[in-house]
Amino acid sequence: MMKKFAMRNLRLCTKDCLCLYVCPTGAADTENSIIDREKCIGCGACAESCPSKAISMVPVDMPPQQPKEAAVLNKLNALSGSKTAQEAVARELGQSTHNPALDQLARALEKSNRLMAEDILREAGYMLPQSGNANRFLRSLLDHPDYADVPVEVVKRLLELLPANEEEPETESSRDGEPEARPERWRCTVCGYIHEGPLPEDFTCPRCKQPASVFERIPEDEA
Numbered sequence: 001m002m003k004k005f006a007m008r009n010l011r012l013c014t015k016d017c018l019c020l021y022v023c024p025t026g027a028a029d030t031e032n033s034i035i036d037r038e039k040c041i042g043c044g045a046c047a048e049s050c051p052s053k054a055i056s057m058v059p060v061d062m063p064p065q066q067p068k069e070a071a072v073l074n075k076l077n078a079l080s081g082s083k084t085a086q087e088a089v090a091r092e093l094g095q096s097t098h099n100p101a102l103d104q105l106a107r108a109l110e111k112s113n114r115l116m117a118e119d120i121l122r123e124a125g126y127m128l129p130q131s132g133n134a135n136r137f138l139r140s141l142l143d144h145p146d147y148a149d150v151p152v153e154v155v156k157r158l159l160e161l162l163p164a165n166e167e168e169p170e171t172e173s174s175r176d177g178e179p180e181a182r183p184e185r186w187r188c189t190v191c192g193y194i195h196e197g198p199l200p201e202d203f204t205c206p207r208c209k210q211p212a213s214v215f216e217r218i219p220e221d222e223a
Contacts, residue, residue, distance in 0.1 A: 004042040004057040006035045012054035019046035019055060028055075064166040065131035068124065074200055076124035081206030083117035128165070135164035144194070185218040194218075 008019075010033055019028040027039035028046050035046070035055070047055040068076070087110050094106030125133040138159050141150045186195045191208040195215065203212040 003060045004044070005037050005040045005060060006042070006044070006046050007056050007058045008033065008035050009054045009056070012052050014052040014054070016051050018049040018051065022046060022049045062128050062130045062165050065125055065128050065133055070200075073124055074203065076120055077206060078204050080117045080120040080124065081204070081209070083113045083120065084206070085209065087113040087117065129158075129162050130165040132164050132166040135159070135162070138162075140196075186215040187218050189214050189216055 006027065008028070013033070022045040023029065024043065024045065025039045025041055027036040027041075030036050042057065042060075044057050047057050090106045090110035090113060094103045094110065097103050097106065125131070126137070128134065138155050141155050142152065144150070183196050184198060186199045187193070188195070188205045188208065188210060190210045191205065193205050193207040195203070195205075199212050199215055199217075201212055203215075204210065205214070
């Protein structure tokens with residue numbers, strides 16, 4: 001059976017405090033309202049007794065992220081890029097107008113597009129923060145110092161707190177003891193966006209929305 005621990009959502013907690021009386025180890029009774037993970041034995045008594053459903057049982061070790069088909073990933077990534085662009089347009093519209101009604105509408109559109117983009121990216125393989133996809137993405141941020149707005153120290157801290165729950169896929173070269181080949185890298189000649197991996201014919205740049213034809217492959221020595 002998968003080992004779990006209890007987690008309390010403070011926004012849902014109505015302070016009925018039944019969890020304090022049913023917890024056999026006292027893990028639910030803390031000064032900061034956060035259930036003590038070290039004391040929690042994962043019995044689930046607190047979650048079952050909570051009338052406000054503010055306590056959930058969370059796996060200690062998250063299962064590996066389920067893979068997606070390449071065609072599905074391409075569409076999800078393109079759609080998330082579209083929502084991100086719409087978010088930027090709405091933000092610019094709100095900042096440039098003096099009409100209170102238009103500003104309120106723009107801020108609502110900005111937030112809704114941000115939420116949709118986040119949901120789409122989670123569906124594209126980033127549902128679990130401990131997944132291999134999320135771990136590789138965080139490490140890729142540290143490999144690109146040209147991204148000036150990347151909070152390097154925050155990324156390093158996240159990598160410490162969220163170890164990957166799956167192993168890197170083994171390649172033919174790694175099995176033979178040879179160094180693993182670096183993935184293809186493509187640069188958008190319009191905005192400079194860097195894409196790693198094979199470039200599908202229907203690919204569009206998530207930053208400037210240009211087609212795959214404007215991308216040029218980066219030489220190995222430059223990559």
